[in-house]
Amino acid sequence: MIDKKVQISAANGLSLAETEAVVGHKLSKEELQEFNKTKALLKLKKKKDQSKPEQPPQPPADWSRMPSLKERYSKKEVEQAIVKCNGRWAAIQAMLNCSYYQLQVWMEHHKDHRELSDRLRLAVVDEAEEQLYSLLHSPDSSTRLDVAKFILKTLGRSRGWTEQP
Numbered sequence: 185m186i187d188k189k190v191q192i193s194a195a196n197g198l199s200l201a202e203t204e205a206v207v208g209h210k211l212s213k214e215e216l217q218e219f220n221k222t223k224a225l226l227k228l229k230k231k232k233d234q235s236k237p238e239q240p241p242q243p244p245a246d247w248s249r250m251p252s253l254k255e256r257y258s259k260k261e262v263e264q265a266i267v268k269c270n271g272r273w274a275a276i277q278a279m280l281n282c283s284y285y286q287l288q289v290w291m292e293h294h295k296d297h298r299e300l301s302d303r304l305r306l307a308v309v310d311e312a313e314e315q316l317y318s319l320l321h322s323p324d325s326s327t328r329l330d331v332a333k334f335i336l337k338t339l340g341r342s343r344g345w346t347e348q349p
Contacts, residue, residue: 190211253290259294
């Protein structure tokens with residue numbers, strides 16, 4: 185018969201010598217097997233617990249109670265976030281700690297902010313076009329050729345410049 189103290193000692197992480205001291209005698213073959221089995225199971229459980237990924241934070245139980253942007257920020261603060269993020273919605277969401285839906289609702293109710301966001305995004309596109317045009321006059325002929333191909337494939341589509349397979 186296996187002493188319960190053997191299992192309890194192994195489960196509590198005691199060494200073999202400490203377990204024998206608790207039990208008061210040298211462990212029999214059966215008790216030693218039970219001790220090693222319990223230790224191995226404990227080790228596996230610890231390893232399994234360590235390999236579990238951390239759970240991401242859970243959303244509030246009641247999403248309808250999540251405060252809107254209007255409740256948390258002034259119109260000026262949202263406008264500053266739009267300007268600072270160049271109109272990029274993902275960056276605005278991160279800065280204001282809000283959902284896409286909340287930002288969409290805000291933009292629907294504040295058309296001036298939607299227009300500001302669109303203008304800032306177009307300014308970025310304009311800047312990229314300027315960079316592209318400057319590369320068209322690059323001293324490197326390989327770069328010029330790549331830029332010319334890109335421009336013809338995108339801007340020259342209406343004139344028939346498409347890539348045929």
